[in-house]
Amino acid sequence: MVIDYPVIVALMGAGLIGATSGMISCYAVLKEQSLLGDAIAHAALPGICLAFLLTLNKSPIILLTGAMSTGILGMVLITTIIRKTLLKEDTALGIILSIFFGIGTFLLTIIQKIPTSRQAGLDTYLFGNASSMLIQDVYLIGGMSLVIVMVIILCWKEFKCMIFDPGHAQTQGIATIKVELFLTILTVMAIIIGLQTVGVILMSTMMIAPAIAAKQWCRRLSTMMMVSVIVGVGSCLAGVLLSSSYDHLPSGPTIVLVISGVVLVSILFSPNGTIATLIQGYIQRRQIKMDSILSNLYILAQTHKDRRHPHNIQTLMVLNGVPSQKLMIKLRDDGLVDQHGDADHWGLTDRGITRAIQILEGSSS
């Protein structure tokens, strides 16, 4: 692997994008607007094309301004459709996404016909290519990231309140409409600067994955955002490094693969994750089985003089499904039951009797 100048530039840009999407994705996911990233990224395309058509200039500032304006327009239209019609959020997102993008492709074909223009630069916005990034792009991305970080720090309290309890925010005298607008603009900014690296379609992942991964590990917004930034930056750097070390490995999809992997691992292996839940369930089910074996032995022995009176394991099967040999051995190792005579006869020990009484009293009370 060769880390030369273009790779370093790409790493810087991708790292910044990972950081900003890490932050903004937390808000998007917590507000349950995960798919907004997808819609806004698509809605940016006609803006990029229009900006180019109007100025015939491919400088990132102009293209990003165009992208910002249609991105915000898309966002406004989505809100209008949701508020003014009976149509639901998913439909509004879908309409804006597909129509704006369709208009974008329409404009792209018009641009292709302008003899002087090469469309090549605009294509990167569709699929994303970090290696085409220039140092000027990194400055621009850096500047916008700085703005995003500053606003998040300044409005930390307001954003937090807005996201978890908008009604409460309003009673606290927070200008909810303004704060909402700020957050919208920040979201659009974060999406727009990511377009060049991961592209329109894959931007959806960047607006969801870091926050989802982080959410599995922490419960506080501040720690969640930090973890999310680490996930975002780490995956973007890893993606760019991988794509620069192998041929025919575009950066955008590689980043998506890496970050999806992180999400999968987080969902499976976090303290409350799927595997932990499965193990917990298994332990609980086993405990219940063992408890019922003990209490059944106790109840059966009540008809005899000796409360430790042994019973055939077949009797237990009738009462209690299948008490496996393994469970019985575990109980014996814990000193709760004993084998009498042949291997099939089991009776409670004194400790087992105490435990059984505890279980029965616990369940009857």
Add this chain to the structure above:
Amino acid sequence: MMAIIDIMIIGCLVSAAAAIPGCFLILRRMAMMSDAISHSVLLGIVVMFLIIRTLHSPLLIVAAAATGLMTVVLTELLIASKRIKRDAAIGLIFPLFFAIAIIMINQFASGVHLDQDAVILGEIAFAPFHRWTVMGVDLGPVGAWLMGGVLVINTLFLTLFYKELMVSTFDSLLATSMGFRPRLLHYGLMGCVSLTCVAAFNVVGTILIVALIITPPASAYLLTNRLSTMVVLSVGIGCVCTVLGVGAAVVIDASIAGSMCAMAGLVFILIFLFSPEHGLIKKAYNQRRKTIQFSAMLLTIQFFNHRHPNRNPFEFSIKNLTDHMRWSESFSKKVIGYAVQNNFIVQHDAATYRLTPFGEEVAKNAIQST
């Protein structure tokens, strides 16, 4: 010219086939699922292409439809893990599939027709030239046959399961208690969406099919409250958008798919503004009308409260309304006009009005009901 008509026919078949499952997606709040499916079918096509090395085999469609369904299943698995909300699950799975597909194209199949632009934009412009000939007889464009087939399948699904779909869409619990198996219907519907996306993928690309699945039914939703009317209307709207879109694209010589999208958007905006029942303008008008109705009622109460014999004429003048009720002069005139027209008040002299017996009733009722 023949080519343009062929394109229009194929486009209409696509939009009719797309609108049918689209109606149910919208009503079930799963519109974005079409976006997810339409992107992830690419993976199925790429994988199957790498295995059989040809782009003209029905196996491609099977594989692609299967990946579409797989997206749905995986998304539901993620949701069932309870670690992720529905929208986030949708937004995670399909970019992953798409990313894998793009990497596979770049690694193993670069330079094949499966290039990325064709995927996104489609190439309906070439569809008429890809014809189906049997023993030398030209049977028309393959795309038309394909989309026609999908339309037939979707229509069959709709007509066979219409009442089951309707009940499970509007009241899933009721459907379960009636023994309809909503989950099976759900996967059937998703299968239709998947099939439509795959078939349309070659013709119109991933994004336009989303536009055609969501936008015409959304427009129809704003026009009617009946499911059956909505389905018929959305098919009609889809076809109108197609014809207009293709026409516009031919005139300005631009992307046909893009132009169809733009037309669908335009039609949606027009209906959004002018729909006779749910339109923005009608709503604003109703709002305004209600304001005036309510204000006229307030006016009767105001007159009623000042009705003693030696009445102060000022209380009954327009000037009073602007001063005491803080209404603008033009608004006061509108309210008075409405009140006179409805026989709440009559002109008393040049500058003042008085209540009619009917107006007195109105005021009394209003006061009592509060």
